[in-house]
Amino acid sequence: MGKYIIKRLLQLVPVLLGISLLVFSFLHLIPGDPAVTLLGDRATPDQVEVLRERMGLNEPLPLQYLSFLGSLVTFDLGTSIFTGVPIWREILLRWPATFELSVVAMLIALILGIPAGVIAAVRKNSIIDNLMMSGSLLGVSIPVYWLGLLLVYLFAVNLQWLPPSGRIGVDVGYSFEPVTGFFIFDALIQGDFRALGNILSHLVLPAVTLSTIPLAILARITRSAMLEVLSQDYIRTARAKGVLEFWVIAKHALKNAMLPVVTIVGLEFGTLLGGAILTETIFSWPGIGKWIYEGILLRDYPVVQGGVVFVAFVFVLVNLIIDISYAFLDPRIQYK
Secondary structure: OHHHHHHHHHHHHHHHHHHHHHHHHHHHHOOOOHHHHHHOOOOOHHHHHHHHHHHOOOOOHHHHHHHHHHHHHOOOOOEOOOOOOEHHHHHHHHHHHHHHHHHHHHHHHHHHHHHHHHHHHHOOOOHHHHHHHHHHHHHHHOOHHHHHHHHHHHHHHHOOOOOOOOOOOHHHHHHOOOOOOOHHHHHHHHOOHHHHHHHHHHHHHHHHHHHHHHHHHHHHHHHHHHHHHHOOHHHHHHHHOOOOHHHHHHHHHHHHOHHHHHHHHHHHHHHHHOOOHHHHHHOOOOOHHHHHHHHHHOOOHHHHHHHHHHHHHHHHHHHHHHHHHHHHHOOOOOOO
């Protein structure tokens, strides 16, 4: 197991190199100049050239990329061109917001998606099966930005049940002092239940919006895996022995159908942790996705490069943890 983990961690190096090269190349293909954006349209060519030289933008692209790699080796992701704040500090500030949103969204997807897939498989070709699979298809098909705006209009503007954006209300935010950056955890350890309720109310709309695609995918994958397992001989044997149908489904079928489900959970959760740009932008959620999006608009090269490399690292790390969990779900799997 230890050798396998080390091997996978070493495989992370070429992955990050490839991602850094792609991000660097595509970012420099985008029209626009950070120096012009920073100084404004009224800046003289001399002023622009001086700023470009100070930021190292007048160097050949290969040298700029090698400089970025050199900083990456020393775990230095650089400094934002526009704010002057180190990239690591920005990540530490924004990562808790993305983590909380991703965890809540994935919990919604798991709590609703897996039971929906199991019920659809048990009631194959029934009205319930057709309704659930149609709903999952709808969940995958609806654009996230459209669904987010629709939920804001319905529940925040018309009904006024939930706040439309942000992470915490302005009135509550004045008295609430976060310690770790994870607002839910901070509110719990401080015993501030007023702040906790306000934080959870701000989480509802973005989490529901973000959970729709993982929920739909999990429901369809769970149904497919369950149908395959339910056709196996040991399931028929368990039923022939008089085992209650609930235990046949819960103990024998579901456990053996979890491997493909866990794989999808890892992929989807890694994607969510990378920051959902559209969701965070619509709901003004101060996370990694919104931060990278703003960096793209401002041509802030260090923000985009450092942010994407961090996202790639998190994605690969999450999937490494999922791969290791296979051995616990299925003892027949061994890592050599």
